[in-house]
Amino acid sequence: MLRIAIQSKGRLFEETMELLQEAGIKLNNKKRTLLVPVKGFDVEILFLRDDDIPQAVATGVADVGIVGENEFVEKKEGSLITKRLGFSKCRLSLAIPKDIDYIDLNWFHNKTIATSYPHILKKYLADNSIESEIHVISGSVEIAPSIGLADAIFDIVSSGSTLVSNRLKEVAVVMQSEALLIANNSLSEEKKAILDELIFRIESVQFAEGKKYILLNAPNDKVEDIISLLPGMKSPTVMPLAESGWSSIHSVISEKQFWDIIGKLKALGAEGILVIPIEKMIL
Ligand SMILES: Nc1ncnc2c1ncn2[C@@H]1O[C@H](COP(=O)(O)OP(=O)(O)OP(=O)(O)O)[C@@H](O)[C@H]1O
Numbered sequence: 501m502l503r504i505a506i507q508s509k510g511r512l513f514e515e516t517m518e519l520l521q522e523a524g525i526k527l528n529n530k531k532r533t534l535l536v537p538v539k540g541f542d543v544e545i546l547f548l549r550d551d552d553i554p555q556a557v558a559t560g561v562a563d564v565g566i567v568g569e570n571e572f573v574e575k576k577e578g579s580l581i582t583k584r585l586g587f588s589k590c591r592l593s594l595a596i597p598k599d600i601d602y603i604d605l606n607w608f609h610n611k612t613i614a615t616s617y618p619h620i621l622k623k624y625l626a627d628n629s630i631e632s633e634i635h636v637i638s639g640s641v642e643i644a645p646s647i648g649l650a651d652a653i654f655d656i657v658s659s660g661s662t663l664v665s666n667r668l669k670e671v672a673v674v675m676q677s678e679a680l681l682i683a684n685n686s687l688s689e690e691k692k693a694i695l696d697e698l699i700f701r702i703e704s705v706q707f708a709e710g711k712k713y714i715l716l717n718a719p720n721d722k723v724e725d726i727i728s729l730l731p732g733m734k735s736p737t738v739m740p741l742a743e744s745g746w747s748s749i750h751s752v753i754s755e756k757q758f759w760d761i762i763g764k765l766k767a768l769g770a771e772g773i774l775v776i777p778i779e780k781m782i783l
């Protein structure tokens with residue numbers, strides 16, 4: 501049994517659940533109790549606050565976890581990054597009241613900075629030879645300057661709208677973050693095998709993202725020109741239609757290529773073009 505720690509509610513919750521569901525992990529229990537078994541796959545889900553996930557995985561309370569890179573780096577617990585998951589992308593930045601004239605990092609000398617990420621901030625300030633006072637608070641960090649609790653903040657930024665609504669401006673990006681799949685350092689062979697299966701399933705889901713299955717009909721004399729435009733996993737599938745002189749062509753294209761390719765296909769005489777989403781892709 502592989503125990504997976506995930507955030508019980510918050511910014512990571514929805515996308516983590518979606519990813520697990522697409523990977524075939526369906527929770528038996530609709531009510532979110534702390535520890536939930538999974539039907540048909542040898543895993544169980546442990547719901548925690550995200551702050552507690554790095555330690556839970558490092559100590560073996562959970563075998564693997566899904567957590568923000570910011571939280572993983574901050575907690576400095578020894579686990580392995582097994583996979584970068586590409587969602588919950590954000591950055592950790594320094595921000596100051598927007599009306600201040602700011603030239604460079606030296607502004608932070610002898611200032612007080614409010615944050616929930618003291619270790620990451622401390623290292624960054626030391627690396628840049630800046631001496632500031634760090635004031636640790638666990639939430640609502642952006643409000644700190646306006647209530648006189650600190651001169652500046654160091655916190656998560658994504659769209660930047662929280663900064664704007666608190667009359668702050670971002671002056672230095674310290675690290676980028678995304679959700680990570682982390683694993684305990686000393687998993688048993690049995691657990692490693694379940695983890696490999698989990699990673700295989702996640703990769704199949706992620707590989708299919710942004711890809712479309714395309715089907716079209718074309719006159720036989722244009723088949724060669726058309727397949728030169730379509731990459732396909734190996735090469736496109738070509739099948740004869742009931743109507744002589746025509747073929748059906750199937751392939752896989754990336755969403756990005758789609759609008760570029762579609763005009764060229766039509767110009768070559770392609771008809772009845774169908775574009776279908778792909779749920780999973782196994783190479
Ligand atoms: N605005 C955002 N955009 C993208 N990702 C974000 C954003 N805010 C936070 N994250 C990511 O999601 C993680 C969880 O954020 P959340 O705000 O839910 O944390 P929290 O309030 O500490 O939750 P918990 O109650 O579990 O301790 C963050 O550590 C970060 O990696």
Ligand SMILES: O=P(O)(O)OC[C@H]1O[C@H](OP(=O)(O)OP(=O)(O)O)[C@H](O)[C@@H]1O
Nearest residue numbers: 511639640656657658659660661662663
């Ligand atoms: O740059 P933005 O897009 O505005 O996102 C940044 C904000 O998002 C997070 O808070 P969240 O909205 O999750 O609320 P919280 O403070 O309750 O965690 C984070 O703590 C920032 O405050």
Ligand SMILES: [Mg+2]
Nearest residue numbers: 549550551552
């Ligand atoms: Mg938290």
